[in-house]
Amino acid sequence: MTERSRASQGAGKDLLVDGGAEVVEDPDLTVEALARAAAKKRPSAILVGATRTGRIVAARLAAKLRLGCLSDVYRLKVQGSSILGERDVFAGKVVAQVKADLPCVASVKVGTYPKMSEGRTGLEVEEVGSLQGGVRLVETLEKRAATTDLRSASVIVSAGRGFRTKEDLSLAEDLARALGGALGCSRPLSSDYGWLPEELHIGLTGVTVRPSLYLALGISGQLQHIAGIKESKVIAAVNTDKDAPIFQVADYGIVGDLYQVVPAILEILKS
Ligand SMILES: Cc1cc2nc3c(=O)[nH]c(=O)nc-3n(C[C@H](O)[C@H](O)[C@H](O)COP(=O)(O)OP(=O)(O)OC[C@H]3O[C@@H](n4cnc5c(N)ncnc54)[C@H](O)[C@@H]3O)c2cc1C
Missing domain, CATH: 3.40.50.620 (HUPs)
Known part of the structure; x- marks a missing residue:
């Protein structure tokens, strides 16, 4: 505080x-x-x-x-x-x-x-006068790279476990940038893998978002994730599994490999 x-x-x-x-x-x-x-x-x-x-x-x-x-x-x-x-x-x-x-x-x-x-x-x-706390400040560390506040983003490109490596997340970042949006993720990417900062994790235990467009890449759509995105205006998803639960809440869906779909979208946006 x-x-x-x-x-x-x-x-x-x-x-x-x-x-x-x-x-x-x-x-x-x-x-x-x-x-x-x-x-x-x-x-x-x-x-x-x-x-x-x-x-x-x-x-x-x-x-x-x-x-x-x-x-x-x-x-x-x-x-x-x-x-x-x-x-x-x-x-x-x-x-x-x-x-x-x-x-x-x-x-x-x-x-x-x-x-x-x-x-x-x-x-x-x-x-309220001076306060005596039980905590002694030892050191202040810089927060990891500042990121856009997801709560105010109108476009969010969100990455899930469909991404195979941390380096591959540059695909999602590029797409977020091209759409003028922010990067978010499912919980495993931040909490389990540590690939992205905690404040980017969306869902029940993370941030609740309400963008105009929420694009889920390689996210299965478990209840805990959906809890944080259900207020989005439009939900779109890319997933290789046609039965992934994310398609039940998505307004638009692409059944496909994000490693092919995202570069194709980027190509269209460029041209
Ligand atoms: C108490 C509790 C609280 C939780 N809170 C949250 C929370 O706040 N937010 C949250 O996100 N999770 C939360 N979870 C975890 C949640 O239950 C899921 O485990 C998590 O959301 C799954 O993340 P995911 O969709 O990225 O991964 P997965 O469920 O593993 O899904 C990966 C998806 O990627 C697809 N895929 C794989 N390869 C590709 C590819 N090449 N191209 C396209 N698609 C591909 C697969 O078909 C799959 O659908 C919580 C769990 C618990 C128990």
Whole structure:
């Protein structure tokens, strides 16, 4: 987290909580800052992005404030003295409706609401004093090559295990570039093989995307992947297996070898 974290206050009003602390990746600092601000401001709901850190923050904050906590929710609405939300369960096959009494904490599924614009002015700032974290910053490492934010990309070319080597991913990158889009992937490519950064993995445990065009190359279309792409306007897929589940959700499909299909598309785009 940076030294400042943002909390939602009241009906859509934003509060910038200034912890004045060192820039440390310590969820406990965020929890402490938000708890202090909440004790003063008494918000009816505290919404935290359901990122890896955000989930930890939401749960610990709720425990600290002795409030209820909704996890990984979206389509939130206030009804009387409660807040209602939806939550994907069974890998997105079923949508559960969940409810908590206000006030409460909720971790909100990433990508389901537009990002708050950075550098926004006019925010109310709440100083919460200095914070003591249990984490000591030893070293700061640069993040791996900056990539486009998938949540705002209008075209995404996504690579799956149909790619045989890391080097072959240049095919997907070239196509993404030619279409003015961003590169994404299925989970095995980032989490198992380490071929691409974690933030490019799309799906239930990764990013939820909603581009105008989602092009899946060599991705089978397991439920956990589909959970992150089902809001896309158009889904297209290239797969050698005509029975691959991805074709059940795709608007357009090419049954073929991506090693032939992608160069052919690139050739057409060039000409
Ligand atoms: C709790 C949990 C959470 C998970 N969360 C996620 C998640 O968020 N996101 C995610 O993606 N996965 C997730 N998974 C993993 C998921 O279940 C699948 O294992 C994964 O999505 C499969 O990735 P894939 O489609 O790239 O690989 P595979 O399922 O192996 O599919 C590869 C596809 O490539 C095709 N192919 C092979 N060669 C070619 C070629 N030359 N040209 C064209 N097509 C070819 C094959 O026919 C096949 O359909 C999760 C799993 C669990 C248990």
